[in-house]
Amino acid sequence: MFVTAVAAIIVTMSLALLRATLGPTVFDRILALNVFGTKTVLLIAVMGFLTGRPDFLDLALLYALLNFIGVIAVLRFSKYGHFADPELGR
Amino acid sequence: MKHSLALGTTLFGVWLLWSGHYTPLLIGCGLVSCLLVVLLSRRMEILDEETAPVHLGLRPFIYYAPWLVKEIVLANIDVAWRILQPRMPIQPTIVRVKASQQGEIGRVIFANSITLTPGTVSIDMEGDIITVHALTREAAEFEESGEMDRRVTKLEVPD
Amino acid sequence: MEWFVNIVSGLCLVIGSLFAVIGGLGVLRLPDFYTRMHGAGITDTMGAGLILVGLMFQGGFSLVTVKLLMILCVLLTTSPTASHALAKSALHFGLEPRVVEKEAGS
Numbered sequence: 001m002f003v004t005a006v007a008a009i010i011v012t013m014s015l016a017l018l019r020a021t022l023g024p025t026v027f028d029r030i031l032a033l034n035v036f037g038t039k040t041v042l043l044i045a046v047m048g049f050l051t052g053r054p055d056f057l058d059l060a061l062l063y064a065l066l067n068f069i070g071v072i073a074v075l076r077f078s079k080y081g082h083f084a085d086p087e088l089g090r
Numbered sequence: 091m092k093h094s095l096a097l098g099t100t101l102f103g104v105w106l107l108w109s110g111h112y113t114p115l116l117i118g119c120g121l122v123s124c125l126l127v128v129l130l131s132r133r134m135e136i137l138d139e140e141t142a143p144v145h146l147g148l149r150p151f152i153y154y155a156p157w158l159v160k161e162i163v164l165a166n167i168d169v170a171w172r173i174l175q176p177r178m179p180i181q182p183t184i185v186r187v188k189a190s191q192q193g194e195i196g197r198v199i200f201a202n203s204i205t206l207t208p209g210t211v212s213i214d215m216e217g218d219i220i221t222v223h224a225l226t227r228e229a230a231e232f233e234e235s236g237e238m239d240r241r242v243t244k245l246e247v248p249d
Numbered sequence: 250m251e252w253f254v255n256i257v258s259g260l261c262l263v264i265g266s267l268f269a270v271i272g273g274l275g276v277l278r279l280p281d282f283y284t285r286m287h288g289a290g291i292t293d294t295m296g297a298g299l300i301l302v303g304l305m306f307q308g309g310f311s312l313v314t315v316k317l318l319m320i321l322c323v324l325l326t327t328s329p330t331a332s333h334a335l336a337k338s339a340l341h342f343g344l345e346p347r348v349v350e351k352e353a354g355s
Binding site: 174184206221 | 333
């Protein structure tokens with residue numbers, strides 16, 4: 001049943017990637033990226049159980065945090081065009 | 091003071107959980123770094139009831155979370171069923187909902203609960219009016235009925 | 250008892266996987282950006298939640314289960330925040346949501 005979960009997660013990841021390629025707006029791509037990131041966390045957690053190494057969970061948490069920060073950073077970039085303080089760009 | 095205590099205890103708990111090594115040296119390192127974080131937060135004056143919401147107590151977990159989980163499961167089944175049908179019977183609707191919570195943290199819980207329930211996403215917030223994008227008319231009517239709003243407001247008021 | 254826990258956890262994993270794939274299909278099939286967010290919501294709540302609960306049953310009463318619970322809490326708090334930030338910036342960018350009917354006052 002771990003294999004089922006891994007297969008389903010990979011299918012979902014491919015669907016998200018397809019949406020990221022199709023677009024059409026930049027927000028669709030960021031949304032697909034967010035889904036992809038969440039599924040990465042799940043994939044790492046399930047793979048840890050599949051290979052009998054639950055230490056992988058530490059990496060899963062790290063990816064969960066990185067995913068959130070990544071989405072917010074890309075949003076900031078797409079809003080202002082740079083990562084600096086919005087007041088500096090004026 | 092009680093905010094510092096709450097933050098410190100939480101940080102140290104998380105440290106113990108994730109380190110997994112219980113030798114005096116590592117526990118000492120954890121204690122020092124947790125104290126440092128608490129001191130820095132106090133110096134930056136970001137330690138208030140927003141960052142350490144102790145005044146809510148355990149009420150969100152006891153009274154609110156079970157109801158929210160039930161609603162999320164029901165909404166999930168509904169939305170999944172609609173996606174699977176070939177014609178996809180959806181009626182995207184935009185409604186405005188009033189948030190009657192007093193504090194910031196109450197509004198955050200309310201807006202996040204709306205987004206967490208599939209079928210409704212909070213897309214904007216001005217003052218106490220939240221703009222909600224709903225996938226179906228039923229989901230929009232559920233938000234307008236204000237049941238979730240009442241339940242979150244009840245969390246804020248001490249008994 | 251062992252087989253019972255295995256069956257429950259297997260059921261959680263399989264149903265969670267099913268919801269994850271349905272959510273992925275939703276992200277692909279739904280007509281515009283704001284409706285696609287609801288598809289992403291399914292994978293984030295029911296998909297992730299059920300798969301992690303299924304793994305928790307396998308972990309039993311141990312540190313692994315507490316860690317899984319932490320991951321679930323982090324996912325359930327960050328994913329709506331990220332969704333809200335995404336929707337808000339799309340709205341302020343000027344992306345109009347497609348609606349069937351305008352409610353009074355909007």
